[in-house]
Amino acid sequence: MINIRLANVEDLITVERLAREIWPVTYNSIVPPEHLAYMLDLIYNNDRLRDQLLNQHHTFLMVESDGKPVAFAHYSTIEPGVSKLHKIYVHQSTQGQGIGKQLIDYIISDLQSKPYHTLRLNVNRYNKARFFYEKNGFAIIKEEDVDLGNGVFMIDYVMEKKLGQ
Template identity: 35%
Template structure:
């Protein structure tokens, strides 16, 4: 049985360990090794994760089976002051993919969104990550726009923004 629980700052090393495994596989063919390293530091350094949790009010989740971590997610309620839940991160370890864990996390988030009065879930997905894009489409998300987001050091995130009514 899969358990999904709220994570906090004590879980930062676990989130970092999972990201170090997931990101090179998910983005290794999409991003240069330099951009990958830059983004890992920008998003997953201890200071960055603490800021996301403590100052930006991003809520983190861990999915596990027993004591075995399987993946993680982060989200924000009332994104841009609107009744929408923004999924900032949703990553499943490669060895755990295809077992319905991502779908369970999305169900958890949809339930959380409904309980808190959110009308939509939104997220960004890299335009060239077709596996993730197809997964989200199967879960009822639709593309609402293309977005190029400068992230510093001359790099951008070249994404689709997806939305699902809840």
């Protein structure tokens, strides 16, 4: 049984652990190992996650399958009416079971109950997850290269889904 719930501060350790298990499999043929390590340390350090949850009022979701954490997501308001899906990752052991779609549906349902009209995300241009997003109604609106420092760039598509469609 799948359970999606709001994550709390104690869950952030699990978010980091899941990211460190999922990212190497997801990005092994896309991102050099040293860049991957740098990105994980930058994006998933506990201080940064805590700040996003507690001070920046980002929403974190935890997904459990039979009580075991298997996925997470993280989104926030970036401008009036627009929310950004910063992170959505499903552990490779449970991919293909509809968990990603359930997470997207959960987030959209939450946003539609508020004054939002768009859900936006970035996806690596070489990540096959792009096709998952397209299947779920997202469209590429532009390309974006994000400088993370130390010569590391995220080479992304920016995708959007208009809510209510």
